[in-house]
Amino acid sequence: MATQRGAYRKSAKRREEILDAAFDVFSRQGYTAASVNEIARTVGMTQPGLLHHFGSKLALLEAVMERRDQLALDILSGRHDVEFLRGLLEIARRNKAVPGLLRLYSILAAESSAPDHPAHEYIARRFGFVVEGTTRAFEEIRDRGLLREGVDPRTAAIETTSMAEGLQLLWLQGVEVDMETVIRGNFDNYLTVPLAEAAATSVAGA
Known part of the structure; x- marks a missing residue:
C-alpha cells in the first residue's frame, strides 16, 4: 500500500x-x-x-485551461448580485499577477474563433458562462432597485465582458492600465449607487 x-x-x-x-x-x-x-x-x-x-494534445490543453479557470470558479462560486461583480473585480486584480496565463488565454481566444479549432467549444462555453453569470447578477441588482433606469442587464454584461477582454489585451501590450479600477468605474455607471456602497448595503441587510 x-x-x-x-x-x-x-x-x-x-x-x-x-x-x-x-x-x-x-x-x-x-x-x-x-x-x-x-x-x-x-x-x-x-x-x-x-x-x-x-x-492527447487536446486533453493536455483542456487540463491546462481547467487549472487556469479553477481560481475564477472558486472566487465566483455562490456569489450573487453585487457580490458577483466584486468577484469579477477580484479576478481582474489577481490576473495582473499571472501575465503568462492571460497571454495563453488571449492566444487561444483568437485561435479558437475558427469553428473547427479544438478549443472552440471550450472558449465558447467560457464566454457563455461569464456573460450569463454577469447578466444574472445585473438582473438581481435590478430587482433590488440598484440598477439605473434604462440599463439592460444582458447588454451591461456583454459590455462588461468586452471591456475586461480588451483591457487584458491592452495590459499585455504594455499599456499602463489599472484593470480593476476601470472595471469598477464601469460598474458604478450602471448602478444607482457606487458598487462599494451597494456592497455595504448588501452586507448590512444579510
Whole structure:
C-alpha cells in the first residue's frame, strides 16, 4: 500500500510538471503551433510517455485551461448580485499577477474563433458562462432597485465582458492600465449607487 501511495504521488507530481511545461509552450506558441514532442522534451520525457498521462494534445490543453479557470470558479462560486461583480473585480486584480496565463488565454481566444479549432467549444462555453453569470447578477441588482433606469442587464454584461477582454489585451501590450479600477468605474455607471456602497448595503441587510 505504501508503494502504491508513493507511485501515486510520483505520478501526480509528474502530471503537474507536464502541465507547467505545456502551459509554457502553449503560452509562447499557441495551441496550433505547439507540439506534444516539444512539451515532452521540456520535462525529459518521450512523447508516448507524456501521452500515457494525458492521452492527447487536446486533453493536455483542456487540463491546462481547467487549472487556469479553477481560481475564477472558486472566487465566483455562490456569489450573487453585487457580490458577483466584486468577484469579477477580484479576478481582474489577481490576473495582473499571472501575465503568462492571460497571454495563453488571449492566444487561444483568437485561435479558437475558427469553428473547427479544438478549443472552440471550450472558449465558447467560457464566454457563455461569464456573460450569463454577469447578466444574472445585473438582473438581481435590478430587482433590488440598484440598477439605473434604462440599463439592460444582458447588454451591461456583454459590455462588461468586452471591456475586461480588451483591457487584458491592452495590459499585455504594455499599456499602463489599472484593470480593476476601470472595471469598477464601469460598474458604478450602471448602478444607482457606487458598487462599494451597494456592497455595504448588501452586507448590512444579510
